[in-house]
Amino acid sequence: MAKKLKQASRKELxxxxxxxxxxxxxxxKSEYIDEDPVQFMHAYEDKEDQLLAGFFAALMAWGRRDIVVNKVGDLLNRMDHRPADFIKNFTEADAARFEGFKHRTxxxxxxxxxxxxxxxxxxxxAGFENFWKHCYSHAENxxxxxxxxxxxxxxxMHPEAAQRTRKHISDSEKNSSCKRLYLFLKWxxxxxxxxxxxxxxxxPASELMxxxxxxxxxxxxxxxxxGRTYNDWKAVEELTGKLRQLDPEDPSKYDFALFGIGLSDEEIPERFVKNPEYLG
Structure with missing residues (x-):
């Protein structure tokens, strides 16, 4: 049986x-961009280029950031650094451009x-955001x-797509954390x-997980x-609920805080540490 974790009270939160x-x-800060896959959204001025480059960057944001950046750069290079134009006009002949590409799975x-x-x-x-709007409306209904x-x-859109490809698009109803898709939405x-x-x-940003x-x-x-020991959808709901107590309008901004704390060598003040076994 998993050890029960200590949790901060509402006052302590x-x-x-x-x-x-x-x-x-x-x-x-803007310096954050230089070492993060979000840089590929900032590399373009056209919205559709930004969204499509960002979508692939988020899907591939898995592992060390420098490796992710190199792999996303490789993929966008195969699209001639014009992702919107390449994707809109994609033909079977273009598939050869992806030969030899590999990143994780x-x-x-x-x-x-x-x-x-x-x-x-x-x-x-007629645009990626319109598809998201369609999904959002359907989800609400x-x-x-x-x-x-x-x-x-x-x-x-293509039910005949390879079954193995489906794992790259998360599904919260299968208890996935959906980290990469909510990263894209946060961006x-x-x-x-x-x-x-x-x-x-x-x-609205208030609904971001x-x-x-x-x-x-x-x-x-x-x-x-x-309090949950697994990084699954239930954990996402639990943590986002806590973060909404701190900022109901923008809970996902605390991703920067938790990332920064984890990257830093600074010790967390002892009064805030509830479960020291997770330090380090």
């Missing part, structure tokens, strides 16, 4: 807020199907979580940030903000 806000201020067949589906989306919905609807509608929706671009407005990775989960457990 409020006492923690200034510490987290300080870390947001320290981390959410991504193989050429996965890039092929993701690109083919995105091409159909671009041409049917059916009282379902957005990412599950996105997964379903995404692959409905695309949060406004007034030197890092996040705020170029989509189909949903925290992008849950191993580092965010670890720091949240240290601070007593997460």
């Amino acid at each position: 409020q006492e923690l807020k200034p510490y987290l806000e300080e870390w947001v201020d320290r981390t959410e 991504f193989k050429p067949v996965d890039i092929y199907w993701l690109t083919k589906i995105l091409s159909s989306i671009e041409n049917k919905y 059916k009282s379902r979580e957005l990412i599950s609807v996105f997964h379903e509608e995404f692959f409905a 695309s929706i949060r406004e007034g940030s030197p890092v996040d671009l705020g170029i989509m407005d189909f949903m 925290i992008p849950m990775d191993v580092h965010v989960g670890r720091q949240a457990r240290v601070l007593g903000m997460l």
Whole structure:
């Protein structure tokens, strides 16, 4: 049986807020962009280029950031650094460009199907945000979580897509943390940030869920903000609920704080440490 983690009380959460806000201020700076995959959104001026480059960058944000940046750069180079034009006009002959591409479990067949589906989306919905709007409206009408609807509608564009490719688009109804898709949404929706671009407005920032990775989960457990020991959808709901107590309008901004704390060599003040076994 898993050890029960200590959790911060509501009062202790409020006492923690200034510490987290300080870390947001320290981390959410333009310099952050240079070493992060979000740089590929900032590399373009056209919205559709930004969204499509950002989507692939977020899907591939898995492992060391420098390796992710190199791999995303490789992929966009194969698209002649014109992702919107390449994807909208994608043909079977273009599939050869993906030969030899590999990143983690991504193989050429996965890039092929993701690109083919995105091409159909671009041409049917006249823009990626319009597809997200469609999914958001459907999710609201059916009282379902957005990412599950996105997964379903995404692959409905090409039901014949390789089964192995489906694992690259998360599904919260299968208890996935959906980290990479909510990372993309954070990049695309949060406004007034030197890092996040705020170029989509189909949903408010208040509804964003925290992008849950191993580092965010670890720091949240240290601070007593997460009692669940697995980084799954239930953990995302639990942690985001705590963060909404601190800032109901912009809970996902604390991703910067938890990331910054985890990257720093500074010791967390002892009064905030609830579960020291997660330190280090």
